[in-house]
Amino acid sequence: MKSAFWLVVGVAAGFVAAHYVSKTPQGRALFEEIDDRTRGFGAAVLDGYRSREAELRDSIRDAEDAIADITKRLK
Numbered sequence: 001m002k003s004a005f006w007l008v009v010g011v012a013a014g015f016v017a018a019h020y021v022s023k024t025p026q027g028r029a030l031f032e033e034i035d036d037r038t039r040g041f042g043a044a045v046l047d048g049y050r051s052r053e054a055e056l057r058d059s060i061r062d063a064e065d066a067i068a069d070i071t072k073r074l075k
Contacts, residue, residue, distance in 0.1 A: 018031075
């Protein structure tokens, strides 16, 4: 319980510090840069996810086609 308390205190202190830092032009620029990098990282993860999903869907389609072909040959 003690460590949870200190975690909450640390998070609250971080929010207060970030609030004061964001009031300065340099702090605002810092947070804008962090935001840009975070959004770029998120976009890269999403792009990779969509690419992998497309690859898996193609593999499933190929497997379904192969199964259909084998089924036709066995009839």
